[in-house]
Amino acid sequence: MQHNYNFWGGQIHLQSLVEDFVNYLINKGKSENTVKSYKLHIVEYIKWFSDSYGTSFKKLYRENVLEYKSYLINVKKFKGKNLNAKTINAKLSALGLLNKFLIEQNVQDEVVINDSDMIKIQINYANPTDINKSEVENFRQKILEAGDKRLYAIVTLLAYGGLRISEALNIKLNDVSLQGKELTVRKGKGEKQRIVYLNTKIINSLREYLKERNDDGEFLFPSRESDKVDRTVINKQFKKHSDKITPHKLRHFFCSNALSAGFGIHEVANQAGHSSIQTTLIYTNPSREQMKRKAELL
Secondary structure (H helix, E strand, O other), X not given: OOOOOEOHHHOEOHXXXXXXXXXXXXXXXXXXXXXXXXXXXXXXXHHHHHHHHOOOOOOOOHHHHHHHHHHHHHOOEEOOEEOOHHHHHXXXXXXXXXXXXXXXXXXXXXXXXXXXXXXXXXXXOOEOOOOOHHHHHHHHHHHHHHOOHHHHXXXXXXXXXXXXXXXXXXXXXXXXXXXXXXXXXXXXXXXXXXXXEOOHHHHHHHHHHHHHOOOOOOEOOOOOOOOOOOHHHHHHHHHHHOXXXXXHHHHHHXXXXXXXXXXXHHHHHHHHOOOOHHHHHHHHOOEHHHHHHHHOOO
């Protein structure tokens, strides 16, 4: 459905634009997290545009986009530091999709941002894992002793199943077969489905959690406030027990640990849901800490 966003006075109804852009992303099959982040990026650009030029946003101009890119590189800070290339590229990618959306809506007809505008990133081949099995087991034990069986089950699933936190929180009860030692991830990255195989640690943690789970909802990990627990709640609970371990670091740990345990490259890729084998291969390399130690030998 197309809308004419140019109202009286040539102004654009920005709230309507953002809402329709969000729906456009959803219809394109973008994940919930991608939609949220792209929405924030677009709202941020519109505010920057208004603050910079003293006028309301009407459409994308290449000159404005290039000035925004320069602002992101040279001026904008996060926690006192310049933005990294990956963050800047994510913001530019959001503008690229907004560009396509505005063209489809007949708001503009020219492409003003393309792949060549992205900042080239040198691939870091160091293994991103910076936590070891001893640290993971100590973390799990702290949570177990704190009596939080839901969190204990989530942590065990991430560390030994390789799931993304968003995937874990979207699991429904009927997606899990404890007897069959597997679960189905139905909303993986790119909306891809896959089977994840469960070891005894995961099975035991889920069984003990399910004994005290008191909810009639369909999601495996519900909350008092909604049908499933929110990732921000889990992030806060992680911080209570560790200032180092995060859900995403547990995923890194899984990949590295699985390869060390004898899993093949393709087996880890399938379990973790990597879209490219190149992603999995990174975990066969030395860690950053190992690279730093080796650098001292030079």
